[in-house]
């Protein structure tokens with residue numbers, strides 16, 4: 452597929468059709484995604500994969516337990532959390548992407564930026580194989596909380612970059628209209644430099 456067409460046609464997929472996904476395929480696509488953005492030096496990121504029924508169950512437990520909270524919310528939200536858990540369990544393959552942090556701001560941004568670039572490549576390569584996904588960074592209580600970080604084994608010098616929920620799908624959603632890029636474009640003029 453032509454690159455521009457591929458980028459235009461890829462859509463975030465949130466509903467999967469239950470066809471199993473091979474871990475080997477996911478890994479090969481990620482390795483290819485990495486090869487397409489070569490880097491020098493140490494790779495400062497890693498992935499945690501959850502694809503077996505046991506691993507998916509564990510992940511679904513982690514993702515829903517924080518929402519469950521205390522006894523009161525358990526009573527009030529029991530059914531809702533159950534349906535969350537079921538939806539998480541329906542995801543055939545999960546990749547948790549983790550980048551190293553660094554006290555040096557530039558280095559910090561580089562590891563994060565490189566991993567984002569790889570993940571975008573991965574999304575496109577997977578789309579070519581009719582494999583869809585959603586990249587999730589949802590705020591607490593679902594994803595961004597200390598308990599979840601501990602559960603997935605995040606080290607102190609690492610940051611969570613995203614959970615990719617991956618699977619085959621029957622129907623892709625329609626694309627949304629985008630805000631024209633020109634609206635976010637400013638040319639710096641001499642007057643914009645301030646009075647320093």
Ligand SMILES: Cc1cc2nc3c(=O)[nH]c(=O)nc-3n(C[C@H](O)[C@H](O)[C@H](O)COP(=O)(O)O)c2cc1C
Nearest residue numbers: 461462463464465585586587588589590613626627
């Ligand atoms: C860094 C990043 C984080 C995202 N986090 C979430 C998320 O937490 N939950 C979700 O449903 N979608 C998430 N998405 C998917 C976006 O909602 C989706 O990309 C956007 O709606 C545009 O749709 P498209 O990917 O089909 O072009 C995320 C996407 C990116 C790039």
